[in-house]
Amino acid sequence: MTTQDIIKPENLVYTKTSIMNDRNMHYCPGCSHGVVHKLIGEVIEEMGIKETVIGIAPVGCAVFAYNYLDIDWQEAAHGRAPAIATAISRLLPENCVFTYQGDGDLAAIGTAETIHACNRGENIVIFFINNAIYGMTGGQMAPTTLEGMKTATCPYGRDVKLNGFPLKISDLLAQLDGTCYVTRQSVHTVPAIRKSKKAIRKAFENAMAKKGTSVVEFVSTCNSGWKMTPHQANMWMEENMFKKYPLGDLKDK
Amino acid sequence: MEEIRLMKGNEAIAEAAIRYGCDGYFGYPITPQSEIMETLMELQPWKTTGMVVLQAESEVSAINMVYGGAGCGKSVMTSSSSPGVSLKQEGISYIACAELPCLIVNVMRGGPGLGTIQPSQADYFQAVKGGGHGDYRLIVLAPSSVQEMADFVALGFDLAFKYRTPSMIIADGIIGQMMEKVILPPYRPRRTNDEIRQQCPWATLGKPDNRERNVTTSLALEAEEMERTNLRLQAKYKEICENEVRFEAVNCDDADFVLIAFGSIARVCMSAMEIGRKEGLKIGVLRPITLYPFPTLKIQELAKKAKGILTVELSAGQMVEDVRLAVNGSIPVEFYGRMGGVVPTPEEVLEQLKKQLVK
Amino acid sequence: MKKEIIIAGFGGQGVLSMGKILAYSGLLQGKEVTWMPSYGPEQRGGTANVTVILSDERISSPILTSYDVAILLNQPSLDKFEPKIKPGGIIILDSNGISRFPERKDIKVYQIDAMEAAQKANSPKTFNMIVLGGLLKIVPVVKLENVMLGLKKTLPERHHKLLPLNEQAIQIGMDIIHEI
Numbered sequence: 066m067t068t069q070d071i072i073k074p075e076n077l078v079y080t081k082t083s084i085m086n087d088r089n090m091h092y093c094p095g096c097s098h099g100v101v102h103k104l105i106g107e108v109i110e111e112m113g114i115k116e117t118v119i120g121i122a123p124v125g126c127a128v129f130a131y132n133y134l135d136i137d138w139q140e141a142a143h144g145r146a147p148a149i150a151t152a153i154s155r156l157l158p159e160n161c162v163f164t165y166q167g168d169g170d171l172a173a174i175g176t177a178e179t180i181h182a183c184n185r186g187e188n189i190v191i192f193f194i195n196n197a198i199y200g201m202t203g204g205q206m207a208p209t210t211l212e213g214m215k216t217a218t219c220p221y222g223r224d225v226k227l228n229g230f231p232l233k234i235s236d237l238l239a240q241l242d243g244t245c246y247v248t249r250q251s252v253h254t255v256p257a258i259r260k261s262k263k264a265i266r267k268a269f270e271n272a273m274a275k276k277g278t279s280v281v282e283f284v285s286t287c288n289s290g291w292k293m294t295p296h297q298a299n300m301w302m303e304e305n306m307f308k309k310y311p312l313g314d315l316k317d318k
Numbered sequence: 319m320e321e322i323r324l325m326k327g328n329e330a331i332a333e334a335a336i337r338y339g340c341d342g343y344f345g346y347p348i349t350p351q352s353e354i355m356e357t358l359m360e361l362q363p364w365k366t367t368g369m370v371v372l373q374a375e376s377e378v379s380a381i382n383m384v385y386g387g388a389g390c391g392k393s394v395m396t397s398s399s400s401p402g403v404s405l406k407q408e409g410i411s412y413i414a415c416a417e418l419p420c421l422i423v424n425v426m427r428g429g430p431g432l433g434t435i436q437p438s439q440a441d442y443f444q445a446v447k448g449g450g451h452g453d454y455r456l457i458v459l460a461p462s463s464v465q466e467m468a469d470f471v472a473l474g475f476d477l478a479f480k481y482r483t484p485s486m487i488i489a490d491g492i493i494g495q496m497m498e499k500v501i502l503p504p505y506r507p508r509r510t511n512d513e514i515r516q517q518c519p520w521a522t523l524g525k526p527d528n529r530e531r532n533v534t535t536s537l538a539l540e541a542e543e544m545e546r547t548n549l550r551l552q553a554k555y556k557e558i559c560e561n562e563v564r565f566e567a568v569n570c571d572d573a574d575f576v577l578i579a580f581g582s583i584a585r586v587c588m589s590a591m592e593i594g595r596k597e598g599l600k601i602g603v604l605r606p607i608t609l610y611p612f613p614t615l616k617i618q619e620l621a622k623k624a625k626g627i628l629t630v631e632l633s634a635g636q637m638v639e640d641v642r643l644a645v646n647g648s649i650p651v652e653f654y655g656r657m658g659g660v661v662p663t664p665e666e667v668l669e670q671l672k673k674q675l676v677k
Numbered sequence: 678m679k680k681e682i683i684i685a686g687f688g689g690q691g692v693l694s695m696g697k698i699l700a701y702s703g704l705l706q707g708k709e710v711t712w713m714p715s716y717g718p719e720q721r722g723g724t725a726n727v728t729v730i731l732s733d734e735r736i737s738s739p740i741l742t743s744y745d746v747a748i749l750l751n752q753p754s755l756d757k758f759e760p761k762i763k764p765g766g767i768i769i770l771d772s773n774g775i776s777r778f779p780e781r782k783d784i785k786v787y788q789i790d791a792m793e794a795a796q797k798a799n800s801p802k803t804f805n806m807i808v809l810g811g812l813l814k815i816v817p818v819v820k821l822e823n824v825m826l827g828l829k830k831t832l833p834e835r836h837h838k839l840l841p842l843n844e845q846a847i848q849i850g851m852d853i854i855h856e857i
């Protein structure tokens with residue numbers, strides 16, 4: 066069999082989604098962001114909603130999300146993505162709007178915007194990357210940093226007396242009448258990736274059906290920030306993160 | 319159809335916004351401008367023109383809703399009063415850098431801090447010099463009547479779209495709360511998404527296959543790239559300064575003494591001028607209508623003939639710095655101001671003019 | 678013609694709405710008008726006042742130091758504004774609201790016991806219209822027909838059945854006002 070035979074269309078078993086461009090990603094090897102980006106791109110393509118989707122990028126590692134997915138984007142100020150998404154969704158009710166936010170963006174500086182957008186039941190999707198650390202600024206403590214976990218701003222481990230407790234924001238959002246779907250997923254194994262993709266699709270479908278706000282949290286790794294290899298990070302996440310942030314649906318109505 | 323009404327300045331803003339074909343208003347209540355949102359909520363324009371009106375959870379959220387709407391090429395606005403406008407500054411800086419058009423209304427009250435709810439002009443620096451971080455400017459309009467409150471909504475939006483930059487109306491509690499006769503403009507239909515696609519090819523309305531993706535952003539990590547953004551902004555501001563200066567000059571041609579004031583206090587100065595003229599003093603009033611761009615050339619022209627200028631403001635003296643820059647020492651430029659919500663009377667203004675300039 | 682009028686009393690007495698009707702009537706008569714309230718946290722019970730300027734020409738300052746006419750409906754308002762009436766100017770007061778009469782001799786003082794009249798007519802809410810009637814009798818700056826038209830414009834439609842009652846109140850005010 067020659068190369069020409071191998072690359073025949075009928076032999077194609079996998080291809081990159083057309084929503085993703087060819088740009089090299091700035092994410093560290095082993096980072097969860099790239100996988101989530103790819104899943105979002107695949108779902109957009111499969112649902113055929115490319116022309117109606119508008120993404121809101123956050124401040125944090127995903128600040129350049131708009132460089133990789135070939136859709137219209139707005140780049141938000143830190144924490145304000147849900148406010149921006151609110152306005153776009155209200156002004157363009159036929160469009161499908163999602164935010165893509167990290168833990169600092171969504172659960173610290175943007176807590177008010179997050180809670181109120183969810184409470185109003187905006188017909189938007191919120192993708193939430195929870196890796197328990199501030200990746201882009203060099204590994205500082207996040208609202209979701211685990212108790213005892215070491216970061217640049219809690220070098221002796223998170224002390225709850227000093228810093229409070231890890232914030233389970235998705236649990237909180239599930240309590241709000243405006244959310245229709247709140248789920249916690251991960252992308253560290255093939256089965257987990259498949260489940261995540263289903264969750265992403267359901268969230269987009271909810272937004273199109275005007276059912277309210279959908280929140281998909283991805284419990285993620287930041288092997289650079291955690292100072293581990295990608296494999297170690299996955300193991301550490303399973304052992305520690307999942308205890309605090311167990312996977313599964315928190316709300317599905 | 320045009321319509322004559324008796325209205326508060328705040329109500330006029332709301333009514334004019336609907337008639338302009340404004341697509342969205344996002345705000346948070348604060349005295350003395352809450353009537354803007356109250357009027358909109360009562361008129362329910364979403365049932366007639368389709369305009370979105372939303373009470374946000376904060377000023378911060380409201381200005382970011384404006385950012386979102388503006389990025390879609392929509393005509394969107396927010397309004398607040400001084401402490402609330404301070405909160406909005408982050409968002410305004412982003413909007414200016416992302417080169418998005420929008421309208422921001424500040425019905426100023428006395429500060430600093432929580433201050434008072436009485437009228438003030440102490441946010442001049444904030445409005446005219448930038449306000450938030452970075453090198454940017456806003457187009458700043460200063461109405462001095464309820465009619466101008468209504469008229470400047472359309473003017474503010476038109477200039478904002480012409481230059482892809484935020485416009486700000488700075489009024490104060492007097493103009494916001496005062497009722498006067500207003501001739502309301504006729505209704506204009508809101509632009510359709512297709513019209514926006516044509517007029518604002520940068521708008522994020524969803525990416526069709528026949529164009530590159532649109533991204534509204536204020537981020538450029540490379541220094542050279544960010545400098546290019548800044549140079550583009552500066553070139554735009556220069557163009558605005560060359561083309562958009564607006565002012566009203568009353569009795570300035572033969573004036574020995576010129577009162578320079580904007581907004582509500584300019585009206586007080588007009589009365590001071592009337593009283594002074596009866597006493598034989600040749601007084602004129604220059605009222606800047608655009609505070610940015612500032613009528614520097616007009617002031618330079620007046621300084622060639624006048625003996626002195628008194629700048630009158632409801633502040634500790636902010637615009638007077640721009641007047642002095644324009645005059646550059648050629649004639650005396652004095653200042654009179656009241657602060658914290660106190661409004662001087664025409665008699666007090668005239669007395670100060672006599673004391674500081676006529677002598 | 679230019680009339681500078683201050684109306685002052687307790688919040689809840691209808692001071693602001695009286696001023697609004699006056700301003701609207703002026704507008705309908707083709708005049709330039711400004712209506713400038715003291716605005717603040719005061720609601721019912723606090724002191725409220727509104728400056729109304731009616732003029733044939735463009736109005737400069739909406740902030741005034743002296744007035745042609747003052748309608749003063751409580752003692753704090755009388756204390757505050759009596760010194761600010763122009764010589765030859767007019768004070769209209771309700772004797773039920775005050776504990777002393779004005780002292781100045783260079784102005785005219787009119788009494789209108791509108792609170793009493795409104796009680797007697799069993800419609801306390803027409804108090805401010807009675808006062809307005811008194812003002813129109815003494816200072817006919819606007820025509821009654823324009824006042825009624827102004828009322829119609831400022832009142833929500835569901836209250837239009839109250840128009841005759843208000844016209845009656847204006848008439849009562851015109852009848853009971855007298856110089857002291």
